[in-house]
Amino acid sequence: MRDNSIGIGLLGLGTIGTGVYKLLRENASWISQRAGNKLVIKKVLERDQEKALQLGVPSEELANNIEEVLADPEVQIVVELLGGMEPARTYIHDALSRGKHVVTANKDVVSTHGKELFEAADAGKADLYFEASVGGGIPIIRALKESLGANKIENVIGIVNGTTNYILTRMSEENIGFSTVLQAAQDAGYAEADPIADIEGHDAARKIAILASIAFNSRVTPADVFVEGITKITTEDINYARELGYVIKLLAIARECNEGIEVRVHPAFLPQNHPLAAVKGVFNAIYICGDAVGETMFYGQGAGAMPTASAVVGDLMEIVRNLESGSISRLPCSCYLDEEILSIGQVSTKYYLRLIVKDKPGVMASITGILGNHQVSIGSMIQKRTLTVNEDKMAEIVIVTHQVLEQDMRDALAVVKGLSCLGSIENVIRVEEE
DSSP: OOSSEEEEEEEOOSHHHHHHHHHHHHTHHHHHHHHTSEEEEEEEEOSOHHHHHHHTOOGGGEESSHHHHHTOTTEEEEEEOOOSSTTHHHHHHHHHHTTOEEEEOOHHHHHHHHHHHHHHHHHHTOOEEOGGGSSTTOOOHHIIIIITTTSOEEEEEEEOOHHHHHHHHHHHHHOOOHHHHHHHHHHTTSSOSSOHHHHTTHHHHHHHHHHHHHHHTBOOOGGGSEEOOSTTOOHHHHHHHHHTTEEEEEEEEEEEETTEEEEEEEEEEEETTSGGGGOOTTEEEEEEEETTTEEEEEEEEOSSHHHHHHHHHHHHHHHHHHHHHTOTTSSOOOOOBOOOBOOGGGOEEEEEEEEEEEOSTTHHHHHHHHHHHTTOOEEEEEEEEEEEETTEEEEEEEEEEOSEEHHHHHHHHHHHTTOTTEEEEEEEEEEOOO
């Protein structure tokens, strides 16, 4: 190990930043041994400087603005852990343009502005690493880029949001409603005060956009991802799924087919024997199928201070090794293709439908006729219970279809909605069995 050190500029001492600071300090000896050189924090940019001082940051290391970090010749690597789009994007871009290597956990910036950031890295002859942007401590980015690099990736399916997985797990195991579990998740610190990004699927969409871009070598941004959250999932749906041999998970799915790439995030029925079905609580997992490796799954803690810090520091160590061997840009942007992104209407899946209809002769025939006219083939149809709505005797019907084009299903449901015998379409959930 050489006796000169690699200087680091740390931006942000939030949950992850604090974890990184602690990990670099507590594991300094063997991190340096494994990296081949010492990693030394030279500058820390944190708005709450009192918090930084309490953490043990020396006052002389505190920066008052980003320029103090970027202008410091001893800072060779910038670690961006501010979160959000701005000023993080600008700071990363400026650092790379000046030849500073960057490690970030920022899924928002990487998923939306990855192209321009890699261009800045190329111009500045600098490295950009972002392992912690997907899956917390799960080593998935480098696995896709390197270990699975010889494969033609067929699909990537992930549970990549711990908040929604925690909610669905508790709804399933304790038979309690969405709102109650959401409040419990917030109380336990598993959900933000404003949980929209998680429960509506936007967080997962940013992560699958990153994974799809790497897996299929074609730029995918969050705007390309069809997104549907879990707010409409009820305990009835979860219980019926169990009866039918499924669990409900919020899945992030990327799949390549002859027509292009499908990228989507939504709740789905998943067979109980699928490896992802056993992933519970706040844990994450990414299931990948490649033509050579076959099926493989990466599992672990998808968030939290220390798991995410593990990924950040792992990237730091990799950049140090690159510096020591003179191999900058060893893992550049891999999006050399321009594949078509399929609209959700072009995707084929099975469907679970739960309808409330009038309990009288001819209703089933009307519904099955409409579905059949739109190429929707029924796999099973079960009447679950009867109930009274506004003095009308109603029946709850559960239908599971065969594989069908989404646009055909949407067209069929548009007609079903006009039936006088229909009380309501309670839910429509896709079924993933491939």
